[in-house]
Amino acid sequence: MASxxxxxxxxxxxxxxxxxxxxxxxxxxxxxxVHEYIAETHKLVxxxxxxxxxxxxxxxxxxxxxxxxxxxxxxxxxxxxSGATINELYRQAATGxxxxxxxxxxxxYPSYFDRILINASQVTNPSIDPLREPMETRVFLxxxxxxxxxxxxxxxxxxxxxxxKLTMPMMFAAMSYGSISYSTHESLARAAETLGIMYxxxxxxxxxxxxxxxxxxxxxxxxxxxxxxxDYLAAGAAxxxxxxxxxxxxxxxxxxxxxIVGDVARTRMIPEGSDAISPAPHHDIYSIEDLRQLVFSLxxxxxxxxxxxxxxxxxxxxxxxxxxxxxxxxxIIAIDGFRGGTGAAPTRIRDHVGIPIExxxxxxxxxxRAEGIRxxxxxxxxxxxxxxxxxxxxxxxxxxxxxxxxAALLALGCHLCRSCHTGKCNWGIATQVxxxxxxxxxxxxxxxxxxxxxxxxxEIKEMMGGMGINSIESLIGNRLMLRGIGLTExxxxxxxxxxxxx
Amino acid sequence: MHLSxxxxxxxxxxxxxxxxxxxxxxxxxxxQPFVGSGCKDKSIIIYGTPGNALGAYLDGAEIVVHGNAQxxxxxxxxxxxxxxxxxxxxxxxxxMRGGKIYVRGNAGYRTGxxxxxxxxxxxxxxxxxxxGSFLGEYLAGGLIVVLGLGVEEIPVGSxxxxxxxxxxxxxxxxxxxxxxxxxxxxEIASDAEMGEIMPFLAEFAGLFDLDLKQFAFDQYYVLxxxxxxxxxxxxxxx
Ligand code: SF4
Ligand code: SF4
Numbered sequence: 219m220a221s222x223x224x225x226x227x228x229x230x231x232x233x234x235x236x237x238x239x240x241x242x243x244x245x246x247x248x249x250x251x252v253h254e255y256i257a258e259t260h261k262l263v264x265x266x267x268x269x270x271x272x273x274x275x276x277x278x279x280x281x282x283x284x285x286x287x288x289x290x291x292x293x294x295x296x297x298x299x300s301g302a303t304i305n306e307l308y309r310q311a312a313t314g315x316x317x318x319x320x321x322x323x324x325x326x327y328p329s330y331f332d333r334i335l336i337n338a339s340q341v342t343n344p345s346i347d348p349l350r351e352p353m354e355t356r357v358f359l360x361x362x363x364x365x366x367x368x369x370x371x372x373x374x375x376x377x378x379x380x381x382x383k384l385t386m387p388m389m390f391a392a393m394s395y396g397s398i399s400y401s402t403h404e405s406l407a408r409a410a411e412t413l414g415i416m417y418x419x420x421x422x423x424x425x426x427x428x429x430x431x432x433x434x435x436x437x438x439x440x441x442x443x444x445x446x447x448x449d450y451l452a453a454g455a456a457x458x459x460x461x462x463x464x465x466x467x468x469x470x471x472x473x474x475x476x477x478i479v480g481d482v483a484r485t486r487m488i489p490e491g492s493d494a495i496s497p498a499p500h501h502d503i504y505s506i507e508d509l510r511q512l513v514f515s516l517x518x519x520x521x522x523x524x525x526x527x528x529x530x531x532x533x534x535x536x537x538x539x540x541x542x543x544x545x546x547x548x549x550i551i552a553i554d555g556f557r558g559g560t561g562a563a564p565t566r567i568r569d570h571v572g573i574p575i576e577x578x579x580x581x582x583x584x585x586x587r588a589e590g591i592r593x594x595x596x597x598x599x600x601x602x603x604x605x606x607x608x609x610x611x612x613x614x615x616x617x618x619x620x621x622x623x624x625a626a627l628l629a630l631g632c633h634l635c636r637s638c639h640t641g642k643c644n645w646g647i648a649t650q651v652x653x654x655x656x657x658x659x660x661x662x663x664x665x666x667x668x669x670x671x672x673x674x675x676x677e678i679k680e681m682m683g684g685m686g687i688n689s690i691e692s693l694i695g696n697r698l699m700l701r702g703i704g705l706t707e708x709x710x711x712x713x714x715x716x717x718x719x720x
Numbered sequence: 721m722h723l724s725x726x727x728x729x730x731x732x733x734x735x736x737x738x739x740x741x742x743x744x745x746x747x748x749x750x751x752q753p754f755v756g757s758g759c760k761d762k763s764i765i766i767y768g769t770p771g772n773a774l775g776a777y778l779d780g781a782e783i784v785v786h787g788n789a790q791x792x793x794x795x796x797x798x799x800x801x802x803x804x805x806x807x808x809x810x811x812x813x814x815x816m817r818g819g820k821i822y823v824r825g826n827a828g829y830r831t832g833x834x835x836x837x838x839x840x841x842x843x844x845x846x847x848x849x850x851x852g853s854f855l856g857e858y859l860a861g862g863l864i865v866v867l868g869l870g871v872e873e874i875p876v877g878s879x880x881x882x883x884x885x886x887x888x889x890x891x892x893x894x895x896x897x898x899x900x901x902x903x904x905x906x907e908i909a910s911d912a913e914m915g916e917i918m919p920f921l922a923e924f925a926g927l928f929d930l931d932l933k934q935f936a937f938d939q940y941y942v943l944x945x946x947x948x949x950x951x952x953x954x955x956x957x958x
Contacts, residue, residue: 306958315956442834443815447798448758448779487817487838488860493885497858501833502792502811511753515776515795518734519758640957
């Protein structure tokens with residue numbers, strides 16, 4: 219990089235020399251090569267320019283000698299031109315490249331989840347104690363029958379089409395093998411099986427060892443069709459057509475050839491070292507009718523056994539789009555908000571395209587209800603779910619279930635350094651480097667995921683109990699359980715909720 | 721087995737086709753979509769015009785159409801062979817990974833886009849006439865051959881090979897190819913390169929009862945991606 223564009227390292231590695239016993243764990247743990255042992259001086263030094271603040275060395279330093287702190291070097295204060303903005307501009311002036319980043323949108327946009335509060339019962343309609351009373355968190359995803367039919371002896375004729383049955387309203391979001399490691403996929407698959415929920419292959423195909431988790435797998439079909447063949451389609455419990463992703467609505471994916479190695483190439487069914495490009499659109503879909511065709515070609519290929527999910531990004535006219543999808547023959551619509559994560563996305567798109575999932579969800583739910591077709595599809599939402607409270611709010615806004623992506627990775631050790639696109643994730647998640655992949659033990663990983671979701675399930679039960687509700691079905695779309703705080707009339711109208719105090 | 725598709729809804733037709741072992745002949749096909757989707761081992765002979773997504777996800781079966789086909793023939797096809805005696809519509813062989821498609825007549829827009837290859841799987845599309853724009857867009861592997869039989873002008877439309885990063889496109893034409901995107905190189909095919917497609921030209925000639933000598937030894941252009949990873953330079957990490 220030209221010297222005019224020197225960028226001072228964003229972080230400082232602070233090493234307490236009194237605590238440091240020169241064990242060199244940090245040297246071994248940092249795949250970015252920040253720490254180096256200098257034999258002559260008998261000292262550890264750090265090249266901070268390479269540090270992405272993933273906290274690996276901090277966590278593993280046995281004497282707690284390390285700290286990563288934000289550098290105090292500053293440009294002249296400017297409310298309009300932040301240091302980060304200036305640095306990004308310098309990088310582009312030096313290279314001519316599109317800025318590439320990862321994970322979800324980190325910018326300061328309002329979080330509607332943080333401006334919604336949940337109700338509880340007092341005196342009348344008393345609350346329920348989940349430890350004492352049965353509390354149902356099971357959900358079924360798929361169309362609900364429009365009416366009940368009975369045979370001549372009065373028995374209900376079951377007419378449920380293909381659907382998914384989950385023990386709790388959560389699933390692991392699509393993350394492809396290639397963008398994340400094998401050990402991450404195995405952790406997700408194992409946890410999904412233990413929990414009785416689903417994980418999602420993403421668009422990179424399904425590793426042969428993981429076919430045995432098929433009952434708990436959603437297989438994805440994206441524009442690149444990587445690893446898609448009849449046995450793959452038959453392997454999962456549902457098929458998801460990926461139209462868009464919240465982190466990068468309107469654009470495709472590009473896994474560089476360097477990451478297409480070994481099993482990743484095998485699973486995607488493309489040669490090693492070749493770029494895996496997913497075009498922005500499906501080049502055979504230009505209308506809802508075309509989407510319907512893809513939905514039905516998948517149904518035909520799997521004998522109408524599997525529910526079809528269509529996943530879109532939350533964009534401005536999402537309600538109209540969802541209304542079209544509800545008529546396409548798909549059983550489930552997944553909507554991914556602008557906080558949704560990614561293994562790599564152009565920074566400007568990640569940070570500036572798309573809308574918050576809370577608003578998208580509320581308007582889709584309202585639109586489908588107004589059109590009388592809400593029962594035809596289930597809604598799964600994602601993009602920024604951080605806790606059980608977010609989930610309860612999402613369900614009350616009309617979601618049947620949520621996808622958890624970033625939160626699941628955090629449970630596996632991710633420290634949100636947003637450097638997944640470099641392929642050197644020190645936590646063994648967003649990498650294909652064998653020594654790094656080994657750092658994540660799938661058995662432990664699955665255990666942590668099970669812990670997290672079980673805890674959330676319990677919290678959801680407690681919140682439901684507090685509201686006097688004993689099943690998820692009575693929470694879904696129950697906006698009376700929500701109140702806004704600090705929201706405008708317009709925002710309240712879109713969310714379909716009242717203000718606190720009303 | 722013989723089936724008349726007249727007045728048969730597509731779902732019923734396809735159920736019967738799937739249930740029938742061995743060879744099935746469909747008469748009076750009037751636009752029913754998804755015929756043969758995902759089929760592994762059977763042979764389907766169609767008289768009439770099958771609808772969209774004929775042979776989608778095909779996995780080893782053979783389909784012969786005596787007539788025209790519509791859009792999305794062989795979508796994400798994995799193995800097998802589709803032979804069309806008439807014309808084919810748009811998005812022929814979208815993202816196909818294996819097997820062969822032979823079209824005697826013309827094909828529409830977006831032929832063979834995002835085809836890819838993998839180990840022994842190398843998909844092949846041969847179109848006898850001409851094709852529309854966006855031929856082989858995002859091509860990642862496999863072979864596409866456009867013969868331009870009976871066509872005076874260049875037998876491909878605009879934007880051929882945009883985003884191509886693997887595979888080969890062969891175009892038979894006496895005229896000079898121009899207007900290709902920068903990621904693609906176009907040269908007159910060498911003897912060795914012609915050798916690569918000769919078996920498929922011979923198969924084409926055999927299937928449609930043509931004289932190989934009439935078209936196999938003419939001037940062909942071969943289109944290849946320019947560098948191994950042409951998109952790498954696009955990005956700056958931060
Ligand atoms: S990149 Fe991670 S492991 Fe390396 S020095 Fe920075 S925080 Fe430590
Ligand atoms: S997955 Fe790894 S690289 Fe990506 S943000 Fe988390 S710790 Fe960083």
